[in-house]
Amino acid sequence: METDTLAMAQEIDFSFMALFLRATFTVKLVMILLIIASFWSWAIIIQKSIGFKRARGESTDFDQAFWSGEPLDELFDQIAGDPKGSSQKIFSAGMLEWRRSHRQDGGLIAGAQARIDRSMDVAISKESESLTHGLSFLATVGATAPFVGLFGTIWGIKNAFEEIAMQQSTNLAVVAPGIAEALLATALGLLAAIPAVVFYNKLSADSDRIVSSYEGFADEFATILSRQLDS
Structure with a gap:
């Protein structure tokens, strides 16, 4: 009897596709949702990693130009029409307000320093928002995917017990497929959640460092x- 049961269990296909196709509609829906969330998370991770690397490179290049000794007015004239990086946009915002604060007679309008600071703060806020866009999705996936997978597992186990009741048998050939299908949902939930949590923490820290440099x-x-204003 045990030999026959083992033989029947060995004939069952436990591949991913087979487990997916045998699952109930609800469990299939959970699996599809988790797979989509995983792919979307990786798309954000790759996009942000490339974007952050480009932002650091642009910031380094601009810092070299800024501290090269070239007059700031000339540097602004070169990039004012088309600032490419975040540092250039912040610099352009400050320089634009600096020029607007000059009267026609060459004097400065009162409160120029505060307006310049505010202009650059607004530019930094916009660049910070751009850097962190999409990271909230990673946080959501990392927090919810295990529970979504657990829901799929519980639902699958429920159906496995129903199959046991219908078959009136608890042998391995009856129990194993349902349990395997159910556990696959939890595995997919962890597969989506773990990279999302790890890279959310990493990318958030990278974003904070970049914004700090701005x-x-x-x-x-x-x-x-300010030295120019005082002089």
Whole structure:
């Protein structure tokens, strides 16, 4: 009897596709949802990793140009029409307000320093929002995917018990397929959640460092303009 049961169990196809096709509609829906969430998460991860690397490179290149000794007015004239990187946009925002704060007689309108700082803060806020866009999805996937997978597992186990009751048998050939299908949902949930959590933490830290570098540059630039105002 046990030999026959083992032989029947060995004949069952436990491949991913076979488990998916044998699952109930609800469990299939859970699996599809988790697979889509996983692919979407990886798309965001790859996109953000490339974007952050490009942002760091653009910031480094602009810092070299900014501290090269070239007059700031000439540097602004070169990039004002088409600022490419975030640092250039922040610099352009400050320089644009600096020029607007000059009266026709060459004097400065009162409150120029505050307006320049505010202009750069707005530019930094916009760039920060762009950097962090999409990271909330990774956080959501990391927090909910295990529970979605667990729901699929519980539903699958429920159906497995119903199959046991219908077959009136608890042998391995009856129990194994249903349990395997149910556990696959949990595995997919973890497969979606673990990379999402890991890369959410990493990308959030990278974003904070990049924004900090923008804020540091803005402070240095504001200091330079403040000297000009005082003189």
